[in-house]
Amino acid sequence: MPHGSHGPDDxxxxxxxxxxxxxxxxxxxxxxxxxxxxxGAGLSASATLLETGLVGLAESQASAAEAxxxxxxxxxxxxxxxxxxxxxxxxRQQVKVEPRTTLADLLRxxxxxxxxxxxxxxxxxxxxTVFVDGTPVCSCMTLAVDVGSRPVKTIEGLADGDQxxxxxxxxxxxxxxxxxxxTPGMVMSCAHLLEKKNNPTLEDVKHAVRGNLCRCGTYPKxxxxxxxxxxxxxQRADAASDPAGHxxxxxxxxxxxxGA
Numbered sequence: 309m310p311h312g313s314h315g316p317d318d319x320x321x322x323x324x325x326x327x328x329x330x331x332x333x334x335x336x337x338x339x340x341x342x343x344x345x346x347x348g349a350g351l352s353a354s355a356t357l358l359e360t361g362l363v364g365l366a367e368s369q370a371s372a373a374e375a376x377x378x379x380x381x382x383x384x385x386x387x388x389x390x391x392x393x394x395x396x397x398x399x400r401q402q403v404k405v406e407p408r409t410t411l412a413d414l415l416r417x418x419x420x421x422x423x424x425x426x427x428x429x430x431x432x433x434x435x436x437t438v439f440v441d442g443t444p445v446c447s448c449m450t451l452a453v454d455v456g457s458r459p460v461k462t463i464e465g466l467a468d469g470d471q472x473x474x475x476x477x478x479x480x481x482x483x484x485x486x487x488x489x490x491t492p493g494m495v496m497s498c499a500h501l502l503e504k505k506n507n508p509t510l511e512d513v514k515h516a517v518r519g520n521l522c523r524c525g526t527y528p529k530x531x532x533x534x535x536x537x538x539x540x541x542x543q544r545a546d547a548a549s550d551p552a553g554h555x556x557x558x559x560x561x562x563x564x565x566x567g568a
Contacts, residue, residue, distance in 0.1 A: 385453060394455055396421070397465030405452050412436045412447035415462060423463035423492050433521040437493035438462045444500050463492040466499055474544075475499045478537035479530075486524035494520045498534045506545070508538055 386407040393402050396419060403418050412429075415421040415438070424447055427435040431449040438447045441458040466473040475498050478484070485491045494517060501508055501516035508516075513534045522530070 395459040411450040414452040434519045435490045435493040437496040474537040478533040482533040484529035484533040490522045
């Protein structure tokens with residue numbers, strides 16, 4: 309045996325120690341328990357997911373708002389002719405017009421409804437008056453593309469077939485016209501008054517045609533015709549609701565028994 313070596317029975321020999329297989333896992337730093345560490349990690353992950361979800365929701369809402377804003381922006385038309393569909397005197401009319409075309413020009417030039425007159429062409433005389441959705445407007449100041457689905461009624465649409473509107477008959481009977489350029493617009497304004505008031509006064513008639521310019525000065529005849537038409541319409545309504553069967557005719561207010 310070499311010098312300095314010790315045998316297996318040598319009590320002074322150094323014993324070799326091996327690490328224990330049952331040693332505990334190292335404790336997390338700073339005194340943090342394993343449960344606390346896992347809990348904190350879970351909360352961090354949840355916060356990250358929540359933040360990601362909120363960001364995604366905000367981006368989605370922003371995209372939707374941007375798309376809505378773009379959809380609400382007015383659509384550019386022109387400069388060439390564009391197709392439109394209008395309701396004119398109860399009929400659907402499909403036409404192609406330039407965006408600058410006025411309703412008056414469309415009626416006269418495209419649809420051959422020449423009863424509507426263009427006189428001043430700047431909304432100062434009301435000769436071009438038509439109804440748009442039941443309201444009198446100057447058609448020379450209304451773009452055709454702006455009418456949309458609103459119904460339009462012209463002087464041609466007042467009559468019921470061959471039966472003239474009472475205001476049209478009254479204008480003829482009372483000779484409430486001279487050159488005739490202002491007549492269609494004047495008739496439309498008076499017809500609108502009779503739709504709103506079945507028993508108008510003279511002041512009502514003057515107010516109704518305050519925007520209609522007649523260079524020939526036929527206003528007194530227009531007033532008489534409108535008041536006569538109102539009376540005739542009232543008598544016609546009374547006759548329709550009279551159970552005794554009385555009929556009224558003419559503007560003089562005389563009643564006649566049916567069959568007499």
